Amino acid sequence: MKMTIVYDNEVWKKGLKADWGFSCLVEIERRKLLFDTGADGGILLYNMERLGINSRNIDAVFLSHNHWDHTGGLQSLLGIKPDMRIYMPDFSSRPKEFLPDLITTGILGDMEQSLIIKTSKGLVVIGGCSHPGLENILNIARKQGRIYAVLGGFHGFDKFDTLQDVSLILPCHCTQYKQRIMKLYPKRAIRCGAGRIIEIP
Numbered sequence: 279m280k281m282t283i284v285y286d287n288e289v290w291k292k293g294l295k296a297d298w299g300f301s302c303l304v305e306i307e308r309r310k311l312l313f314d315t316g317a318d319g320g321i322l323l324y325n326m327e328r329l330g331i332n333s334r335n336i337d338a339v340f341l342s343h344n345h346w347d348h349t350g351g352l353q354s355l356l357g358i359k360p361d362m363r364i365y366m367p368d369f370s371s372r373p374k375e376f377l378p379d380l381i382t383t384g385i386l387g388d389m390e391q392s393l394i395i396k397t398s399k400g401l402v403v404i405g406g407c408s409h410p411g412l413e414n415i416l417n418i419a420r421k422q423g424r425i426y427a428v429l430g431g432f433h434g435f436d437k438f439d440t441l442q443d444v445s446l447i448l449p450c451h452c453t454q455y456k457q458r459i460m461k462l463y464p465k466r467a468i469r470c471g472a473g474r475i476i477e478i479p
């Protein structure tokens with residue numbers, strides 16, 4: 279299982295573009311799911327090309343919430359692959375396994391869904407902006423099993439204690455307290471940025 283940060287406010291790999299927004303490619307068992315699409319289709323496709331990702335090979339898009347910095351690249355992707363499957367936040371507030379090993383938390387707060395991925399090491403949780411509160415998203419995920427990693431935009435999240443049992447933390451995008459989190463969890467929190475790749479065997 280492999281995750282590649284495609285779009286972020288910061289850059290990890292030289293040659294990629296940073297921009298306000300978030301997108302992460304999840305590759306699991308030959309399936310490719312794009313979590314959010316960033317703000318700008320041009321930048322999204324540019325970064326993908328630089329990372330050797332063929333947008334035609336993406337099977338589906340998962341949209342966390344309807345904010346421009348997460349949906350902005352969608353039109354460009356649909357221009358390339360009009361029949362792309364899109365998992366939008368529907369009106370269900372229940373967790374649901376919509377593809378094997380891929381679970382949506384269902385809608386929380388003001389129409390945001392987060393993604394839970396089952397891996398050999400435990401669950402990986404990806405949040406777009408985590409507007410409903412990362413601690414609430416983690417609580418839902420914990421009902422599905424042990425959380426191994428969490429990444430994405432954590433917004434104003436400051437309940438840092440709730441990360442205590444998480445092995446890998448990537449505060450990305452709009453996370454207000456990136457430095458605090460890195461300082462509190464120096465061994466487990468790592469810098470996020472476009473081009474960063476996380477692999478879980």
Ligand SMILES: [Zn+2]
Nearest residue numbers: 347407431452
């Ligand atoms: Zn955002």
Ligand SMILES: [Zn+2]
Nearest residue numbers: 343345407409
């Ligand atoms: Zn947002």
